[in-house]
Amino acid sequence: MGTGTLDLPVKSETAHARMRRWYSWENVAPYVFISPFFILFGIFGVFPILFALWISFRNWKGIRGGEFIGFENFTRLLTDSFFHTALKNTMILGLLYTTLMILLSLGFAALLNRPMRGRALYRTAYFLPVVTSMVVVAILFKFFMGSTYSPLTPVLGMFGIEFRGLLGMAWAIKPILLVMMLWRWVGFNMMIMLAGLQSIPAELYDAARIDGAGDVQAFRYITVPLMRRVIAFVAIVSTIGMFEMFEMPYLLLRSGGGVDRAGLLTAPFIFQQAFELFKFGYASAIAYVIALIIIGLSLLQMFASERTASE
């Protein structure tokens, strides 16, 4: 043995000891503490998603089961005129809703980002519909605007206007849904936009002003480009929200969508197929197709946003 080295007996760790060390409380504790989320997510998130996929290939009738039918539920979507109506209505409303939502929420946020009297009051007022019960809103709307039995009927009658209620008019249904959804969510998206605006350094605006830029130019060349990711976020969330919109159309028009199915949207249609008609397999197939459409649209928006940025 060379000098200066000391050969000490090395205590070799047995496999058993290694296992014991690995399974010691100190090592396991973090996993135990984070496990409730994963257990609940597994039960209420992952399992239903996988189960829905399984029943989308079956003629599932509840506990009586149902036979495997391959892609029949998916191919049926191609010929179901009610599904086409629901998808078309949702797309039209989604396009209008997302566009108007971006314009309104960004516009209101830009206005309320300036120093002005009563700014906090305005911000609160715009946010108030977000915390208002949609059930109450829908009932009040139905009462005031829905039918001939409305306090508006005699009032408008004095001016020679015949009011027959808006919910029975097919042409009025989409604008009603659009206005109510914008009213409901513009405050929420405005707050997101406001947070984005406040993250833009004030020096950029100061420099622009020194260079002679006006308010419109500053908005066009500073605010909009720097808010690109926030706008993309609002666009994606609004698109997803449109496809998931259930409570308002259901409360106003039930699952049928009202006259001419003008208010038939995809979420109430899925509900109708599953819980009113018990076509669980078909409803699951629709849900999967809608999920794919949402993913596709979201990717498209993200791609468009990134491309604009690179240009």
Place this chain on the structure above:
Amino acid sequence: MTEKQFSRREFLRVTGAGASAALLAACQPPPVKVEKVDEVVVTAPPMEPVTIGVMTWFNHPFKDLLPQFKDSNPDIDVEFIDSGDGYSAKVATALASGSELADIAGAQDNQIKLWADTGGMADISEYMAPYEDKIVPYKLANSTYQGKTYGIPWDGSPCLLYYRRDVCEQYNIDPEAIETYDDWLAVGQQLVGQSDNKHRLTGLEKTNYFPSLNWIRQQGGGLYDLEGMKVIIDAPEAVETLEFLKTLWDSDTIFQNMDMWGTQQASYKDGSSAIFPQAIWMANSIKGNAPETAGKWGVAPLPAWVRGDSGTYTYGGSQLMIPITSKHKEEAFKFCEYSCLTQAGSEVLWTSGDLFPVLKDAENWEIINEQSDWYGGQAALRMFAEANGKVTSYNFGIGWAEGRDIYTQAVGEVLNGDKTPEQALADAAKEIRDRQDLG
């Protein structure tokens, strides 16, 4: 010999076991009955009370009959479950998934066949066999699916023409003189004209099946034939009914686009809806929403399509059912049986909830002839009983929910003026046939 030493741990273990045994002994229920037979003591096992859960959207009449039920069934406790909002979706999900629900749940007549098809409802044919001849046929027809009985008929739902006495007196209208639907429309025009649009006949919704589909049934038609194999919604009586509905809609004698519940109730309260066909159970809702109108209401026979005809119809109506997951099916049936299939129970359902008895011999009960203060002293139950006796059987069919949805769209098309009744109903019938593979 060594003396055994008790450690502190052993001492605590023994003491604990002794205390537990004493506690269990104290908690044991006393023997119910002790019989002495030839010096041999026989102890009958104690009867454990069974608790059953009842979940409907209208529990309070059952709560009211509970004391009477307990008198004859002391071994059955009943727990009422408040379902909250979304009753049908909750029950449907539980039935389809086989998860526990309650021992008894309510179902609309039109839901029984669809819900039974999930396999989530118990077949109660054996329990119901003794009652088959005692129940009015149209309720019994709605309680069965594929030859098996799944529902216990809860309430009959005959309709009459409700009217506000004060409004009719004010405008000199005799509702008893309304014999046909044309008479009803004429009375409406008189009412609207004299009251300057303040009062109308009723409110209607473009995409609702009531009352037009019920009017079609009054003439012997419907969505499906009695076997549920043929779609008959394009029959001549249906076309004629929608022609009248369109005339009524355009006449200004009704409130248009009126939601069938919320605003309808408000219009009953202020009397703006003054003369309208409705089911017996609606009285209970009006009593709750507009108690101040007690005594101002009356009922008259329904208008006929042809003068002299006496056809009637129903609206709504429910059943009780026992989910397959119930662990106490026998006890659950006992409660249903007492509630709906005995005179004592049925009378409480009527007095507490305006729920009409489903038993044929109800016509002979004394209570039927009692005058009702709410109906201004009329023997209203007698009138409803007469209407109920004339209701002919009909079939909701397993595809009713989808068929109804398609039908109501056809109604909307007619009222919009987009299609003639003949076209709209022909298209609707074809759509239902194609989707449900029926003739």
